[in-house]
Amino acid sequence: MSEASVIHDIGYQRYTGPRLGRLQVLTAMYVHGLRAAFGFGRSAKAKIFPWMVAGIVLLVAVILAAVRAQAGIVALNYVQFADAMSWLVILFVAIVAPELVSRDMRSGVLPLYFSRPLRAADYVWAKFAALVTGVWLLLGVPQLIMFLGAAFTTKTGMRGVWNEVGDLLPAWAYSVLWAVVFAAIGLLIASLTGKRAFAAGGIVAVFLMTTPVVGVLSILPSTDAQQLSGLASPMTLVAGVGTWLIPASNIGLDLGRFGVVYLIEALALIATCLLLLLARYRKVASL
Amino acid sequence: MQNVSRWYGNVVAVNDITMRLEPGVTGLLGPNGAGKTTVLHMMAGFLNPSKGTVTLDDKPTWRNPEVYRHLGLVNEREAVHGFLTAEEFVVANAKMHKLPDPKAAAARALDLVEMTEAKDRRIGTYSKGMRQRTRVAAALVHNPRVLLLDEPFNGMDPRQRMHMMTLLHSLGERGHTILFSSHILEEVEQVSGTVQVIVAGRLAASGDYREIRRLMTNRPHVFAVQSSDDRRLAVALIAEKSVSGVEIDATGLTVRASDYGSFTRALPRIALGEGIRLRKLLPSDESLESVFSYLLEA
Amino acid sequence: MPVSLIVTDALTKTYGGRVTALSDLTVTVEPGVIGLVGANGAGKSTFIKIMLGLLAPSSGSVRVFDIDPTVNPDQVRARVGYMPEHDSLPPDVSAAEFVTHLGRISGLPRTAARERASEALRHVGLYEERYRQIGGYSTGMKQRVKLAQALVHDPDLLLLDEPTNGLDPAGRDAMLALIHRIGTEFGISVVVCSHLLGEVERICDSLIAIEGGRLLRADRISEMTAASDVLAVEVSEGTDALAEALTKLGLTVAREDRLLLVPLESDAAYDRILQAVADLELPLHRLDQRRHHVAELFATKETADV
Structure with missing residues (x-):
């Protein structure tokens, strides 16, 4: 007795499964962004730049860890390390922010996103979170390696490890600050153009142009001016906040009593960039 | 155009085309990238053929400023200064042609495209159709015998297109030679029956597309037939030599005729002979679209 | 009472007080395949954006599936699939990946997104090509990807903006046949924006003609081609x-x-x-x-x- 023959119905099926809410959609967008930042899910070419930068930063961290392990010298502490890597962070942001944001603009994909249950604000938050995470990983993982190097070679046992943890955690927070400030600025600039090269150039230019201003201000005769000079550039701004909040880090900036000003400006800068980003995408979504 | 080819390095844009344009409206047809714009630009004297000759009245169009007196070209994309009014723009063109009375010529051209009322407004305020018509006026201001248009209906809404079609039609009737390119067959069908079909740089066919269809004798003509007794008619038709196939369904008959001439004469005779009333006879594959797709397969 | 697909009442949208994209548009759209013609540029994209809740009308109201898109845009967008007119695809990802990603952005869980993306690509006729990067696709294939992403989340309404744009006659036939199938077999309503009236006559069963922002006519195609x-x-x-x-x-x-x-x-x-x-x-x-x-x-x- 043979089985009856049948033609299976592979026509269009309706979907009756669950539909997830805004949070999951935002998370999906975030994960997508984070993967795109490091070139996953795309061609090999897309992986070169971010991993090259990450590689250099890691290498420096490894060398520092090795030096500390061998010779006991702390060439750079965790916080100073982050500062030292500032230009690499800028390079990373200059490459990744356009990948996250300019690419979508250029390919015209935004209408496909905004015709879905994804608000303009959700889009911005997801991309921002992805870039912040990316930059934080860029700094935080090497810092972790430095920590591990120190922890495994410490001569003072658990107390030594605990000390290191006490140094690492604020440094991680410092890395988060770097990430947030630079991601905000980088995304804002990148969102202004669909051409990745222009965006990258624009980001680097902003940082390049503000640095000399700091230099000029810092040689003015007034001590106030000198102490406030760091406000003019994002890098020194972040360093200033770090100096004020983590005095043990010895970044080497003299802020006088203006530490709190640095913090306020940093927060204002982040808020402004984000608000502008949100406004921009709300406009773009209705275009 | 005589044996014209045009290449860019390894890319052969136009391959050995010989074409003759007569007064009236001709549609230059082909898929995107087939070489239509290249052909138009060579005719307008903007490009030189890599091989062969392009002539107007036996004078070459390349490097021959004289020929611009007889030619007008309306490009597909052209930036028109938004701050000028239509009148200013067309008058400027008239002056460039060194016409004796630029204002009068411009007025005539604008009247031809029905832009007289709006001519004093800035071009920036115009709709797409109006802008297009302004450019046509500018191309017509020196009363050229030949008008070349590249994708003139692009992006126009139905009413604007109809206006443009009527305009081209009337110009053709006045004796101008008009060649317009398009990849939208529906548009071409409505303006002109005469076509030049370009596929991948080669001229696939010229002439009236219905006649072109009849030239395709290796393809049976397909007709839709409705009558008072379809099945009996089907039986009678299949007995006929010129019929290669008959299909019957709820809407009527689909008849394939291997010999167009014999079938079209036989059908009335057969229907009358059987006492069947013929209600509908419609050629199903004579549309420009079918002809075109057959040409593409060649 | 069955819910009408789209209902507008005196819908008006002016930009900056000068440009009137839509003016006093009152129309009821029943399920089926509907052609939207005549409105070029401003009118058409304005209408689509208002339906998707991306723009608020200057005056008048609109309801899609009896939901107000200005109040509940997410609900409307979850049930609508949009196929834009212009290039909208990133060149350096594969169709499979892209459509899956968009499925997730529509709220589908990961496995469901993958499966439905695969099915959507099959229904639009993309087979092995789907694993290659979109940058290498022909126009016809790109149009199909755009259609697939509109289908992936199983919408109840498709908004197709000039779906046969840039396609050669064979491609156009294929796309029109596909749209017809979707409208009839799949049971999804389709609004087709097109400037090619012949196409519209062919596959649509009703029509909305807008001109200068105003409703010119809304009727069944059978009435207009009597x-x-x-x-x-x-x-x-x-x-x-x-x-x-x-x-x-x-x-x-x-x-x-x-x-x-x-x-x-x-x-x-x-x-x-x-x-x-x-x-x-x-x-x-x-x-x-x-x-x-x-x-x-x-x-x-x-x-x-x-």
């Missing part, structure tokens, strides 16, 4: 002789290019024409009741400001 009471006859030679013969038989004959137009006063007209053609042994090329065309909508009025 048969008139005129018969068109075409013979590939001997048109004059036939015209004479028919006139002698007492029929009023009008000439239009190659066609002879004869009023259809009674069925006897068919027989008389056939007899005349057979007597003259002329090749009969066409015999048909003239039908109205959607294009006639745009031919009647005279507007200077077009």
Whole structure:
């Protein structure tokens, strides 16, 4: 007795499964962004730049860890390390922010996103979170390696490890600050153009142009001016906040009593960039 | 155009085309990238053929400023200064042609495209159709015998297109030679029956597309037939030599005729002979679209 | 009572007080395949954006699936699939990955997104190509990817903006057949924005014609392409002789290019024409009741400001 023959119905099926809410959609967008930042899910070419930068930063961290392990010298502490890597962070942001944001603009994909249950604000938050995470990983993982190097070679046992943890955690927070400030600025600039090269150039230019201003201000005769000079550039701004909040880090900036000003400006800068980003995408979504 | 080819390095844009344009409206047809714009630009004297000759009245169009007196070209994309009014723009063109009375010529051209009322407004305020018509006026201001248009209906809404079609039609009737390119067959069908079909740089066919269809004798003509007794008619038709196939369904008959001439004469005779009333006879594959797709397969 | 698909009431949208994209638009759209014609540029994209809740109307109201998109845009967007007119695809990802990603952004869980993406790509006719990068696709393939992403989350309404843009005739046929299938077999309503009236006549069952932001006409296609009471006859030679013969038989004959137009006063007209053609042994090329065309909508009025 043979089985009856049948033609299976592979026509269009309706979907009756669950539909997830805004949070999951935002998370999906975030994960997508984070993967795109490091070139996953795309061609090999897309992986070169971010991993090259990450590689250099890691290498420096490894060398520092090795030096500390061998010779006991702390060439750079965790916080100073982050500062030292500032230009690499800028390079990373200059490459990744356009990948996250300019690419979508250029390919015209935004209408496909905004015709879905994804608000303009959700889009911005997801991309921002992805870039912040990316930059934080860029700094935080090497810092972790430095920590591990120190922890495994410490001569003072658990107390030594605990000390290191006490140094690492604020440094991680410092890395988060770097990430947030630079991601905000980088995304804002990148969102202004669909051409990745222009965006990258624009980001680097902003940082390049503000640095000399700091230099000029810092040689003015007034001590106030000198102490406030760091406000003019994002890098020194972040360093200033770090100096004020983590005095043990010895970044080497003299802020006088203006530490709190640095913090306020940093927060204002982040808020402004984000608000502008949100406004921009709300406009773009209705275009 | 005589044996014209045009290449860019390894890319052969136009391959050995010989074409003759007569007064009236001709549609230059082909898929995107087939070489239509290249052909138009060579005719307008903007490009030189890599091989062969392009002539107007036996004078070459390349490097021959004289020929611009007889030619007008309306490009597909052209930036028109938004701050000028239509009148200013067309008058400027008239002056460039060194016409004796630029204002009068411009007025005539604008009247031809029905832009007289709006001519004093800035071009920036115009709709797409109006802008297009302004450019046509500018191309017509020196009363050229030949008008070349590249994708003139692009992006126009139905009413604007109809206006443009009527305009081209009337110009053709006045004796101008008009060649317009398009990849939208529906548009071409409505303006002109005469076509030049370009596929991948080669001229696939010229002439009236219905006649072109009849030239395709290796393809049976397909007709839709409705009558008072379809099945009996089907039986009678299949007995006929010129019929290669008959299909019957709820809407009527689909008849394939291997010999167009014999079938079209036989059908009335057969229907009358059987006492069947013929209600509908419609050629199903004579549309420009079918002809075109057959040409593409060649 | 079954819910109408889209209902607008005096919908108006002006930009900056000068440009009126939509003006006092009142229309009820029933499920099916609907053509949206005439509105070019501003009007069309404004209408789509308002439906998706991306723009608020200046005045008037709109409801999609009986939901107000200005209040609950997410609910509307979850049930609508949008296929934009212009290039919208990133060149450096594969279709499979891209459509899956968009499925997740529509709220589908990961496995469901993957599966439905795969199915959507199959339904639009993309097979092995789907694993290659989109940058290498032909226009036809890209249009299909855009359609697949509109289908992936199983919408109840598809908004297709110029779906046959840039396609060659074979591609257009395929796309139109696909849209027709979606509208009939899949049970999804489709709004097709097109400037090609022939296409619209072919696959749509109703039509909304907008002009200058205002509603020109909203009707079933069958109403607009009704048969008139005129018969068109075409013979590939001997048109004059036939015209004479028919006139002698007492029929009023009008000439239009190659066609002879004869009023259809009674069925006897068919027989008389056939007899005349057979007597003259002329090749009969066409015999048909003239039908109205959607294009006639745009031919009647005279507007200077077009």
